[in-house]
Amino acid sequence: MSAINYEVLRWGPCLVKTSIDEEWRKLFLSEAKASKKDFESQLAGILKKQVEFRNSSLFDKFFGDMFKMYDHALQDWTGDKNIIKGGGEIYNLESLWANFQGPGDFNPPHSHGGALSWVIYLQIPDELITENKQYKGTSAGPGGITFTYGDGPRDVITYQTFLPQTGDMYIFPAWLQHWVYPFKSNCERISVSGNVTSGIRFKAMYDKKTKGMSG
Numbered sequence: 001m002s003a004i005n006y007e008v009l010r011w012g013p014c015l016v017k018t019s020i021d022e023e024w025r026k027l028f029l030s031e032a033k034a035s036k037k038d039f040e041s042q043l044a045g046i047l048k049k050q051v052e053f054r055n056s057s058l059f060d061k062f063f064g065d066m067f068k069m070y071d072h073a074l075q076d077w078t079g080d081k082n083i084i085k086g087g088g089e090i091y092n093l094e095s096l097w098a099n100f101q102g103p104g105d106f107n108p109p110h111s112h113g114g115a116l117s118w119v120i121y122l123q124i125p126d127e128l129i130t131e132n133k134q135y136k137g138t139s140a141g142p143g144g145i146t147f148t149y150g151d152g153p154r155d156v157i158t159y160q161t162f163l164p165q166t167g168d169m170y171i172f173p174a175w176l177q178h179w180v181y182p183f184k185s186n187c188e189r190i191s192v193s194g195n196v197t198s199g200i201r202f203k204a205m206y207d208k209k210t211k212g213m214s215g
Contacts, residue, residue: 025120035051035053037054045108091196094197096192098192101188115174118172122191140161141163143181144180147178
């Protein structure tokens with residue numbers, strides 16, 4: 001049989017997974033625990049506590065580096081070599097909050113406002129990891145997160161699902177629907193989420209106005 005040339009076209013959103021340095025994780029965690037401003041009225045989660053950060057400017061360098069990285073990942077994902085023409089985008093932080101999830105808490109299917117969003121996992125206790133490993137169902141399981149996009153039969157990839165580890169970070173288009181599963185263990189799962197707005201390119205590609213919610 002002669003060789004057949006073909007091209008597989010990329011489809012769906014650019015969902016990037018990375019991990020953060022321990023120094024940043026500790027700073028996020030200490031600020032999350034120190035924050036007192038209730039943010040529940042702005043979010044979808046049925047969670048123990050959801051608070052807005054008191055000084056988001058502490059993380060300007062962190063987010064600047066992370067979203068520059070996302071620009072390059074998006075270029076690779078789309079194959080569009082002009083996507084970071086001019087050195088990348090300027091991102092404006094719209095909101096930054098921490099999620100404290102306890103036994104029975106959950107986040108229903110939701111999306112975020114702005115252009116891009118993220119979730120960083122500051123604390124995933126061993127008890128939760130053990131509970132998830134013992135789970136026998138077919139979903140992400142206790143404490144897991146699922147991202148979903150599009151419809152199709154079972155041989156079409158329409159979702160990504162994970163049990164996050166401490167220090168994991170996911171960056172994604174703000175409109176990408178996702179949800180978080182409850183757990184039973186007597187422990188606390190802590191994450192930080194937020195939204196950013198951006199320039200013309202990202203607003204054209206990603207900005208679908210929805211109420212900001214948590215991951």
